[in-house]
């Protein structure tokens with residue numbers, strides 16, 4: 001029995017290697033680089049207006065598209081360019097993993113294929129976020145493939161501080177947060193299964209537009225360190241995952257970008273809730289709606305009204321909670337409203353600057 005399993009395993013492995021060998025044609029072909037990458041640099045492109053950095057340790061292969069030095073809570077878009085030809089293992093990249101300086105996992109995301117133009121030229125991309133709770137500064141990005149670790153490189157995170165706030169909860173709101181309920185658990189599990197899923201459709205590349213007027217008063221900020229004061233005298237801490245806008249009940253709430261409605265239903269803690277998938281692993285979330293207007297699985301365009309704001313679920317007053325997730329991590333909405341997650345022009349510029357030609361072969 002055991003021997004048969006081993007034999008089966010060997011067949012499977014050789015089949016896999018055969019598959020990889022089939023892919024040994026590089027899908028990005030290196031010509032003479034038009035300009036060498038900056039030596040040993042985490043070269044911020046911000047100074048000359050470029051929207052990307054070339055990361056140290058592996059400048060031949062990896063690029064991250066970021067606005068500036070990413071801070072805790074900011075998204076990081078990692079583009080994998082297998083240049084130099086022939087290193088088939090690179091094409092097996094499955095996911096990026098973000099680690100702290102002690103090797104503890106902070107986050108990470110699956111890679112997906114990003115089509116750069118009408119001719120079907122593709123690169124591999126993963127979009128993840130540095131947790132807003134991480135203040136370590138230095139981090140490590142590990143790229144893993146089906147055969148193990150492909151490479152690692154350093155990622156320097158900027159510094160950032162967040163506000164603190166205290167929220168007293170009355171008896172019913174205290175109960176919403178503290179009383180165990182299998183329905184709450186099931187709702188959490190469903191939401192988690194949605195936001196941890198990396199699809200394969202890019203509905204929008206960003207940037208996003210706020211779901212209500214951008215100058216609306218904010219009653220709570222992204223990353224706020226919260227202390228909930230319960231009616232029974234106890235307390236608990238949490239980090240605010242999004243932005244709260246102080247809007248009156250009935251204010252139209254608009255989709256922040258094109259996408260597909262992944263969830264639209266009432267939840268015990270967050271009230272009437274909508275989740276929209278925008279691109280692989282990137283979701284926007286809208287809570288406490290008075291009314292939901294869209295249906296699950298519907299496609300929406302940026303600016304479509306998806307509901308009316310309210311104060312359903314755990315809310316101490318009328319407001320809209322708006323949240324963005326990249327690979328399940330809370331991500332700063334303000335950053336995602338000012339920079340594209342996938343910047344076509346910058347990506348093509350990288351390809352051109354590295355002197356590579358994109359070969360129209362798919363990587364799978």
Ligand SMILES: [Zn+2]
Pocket residue numbers: 220240242243244320321322
């Ligand atoms: Zn909120």
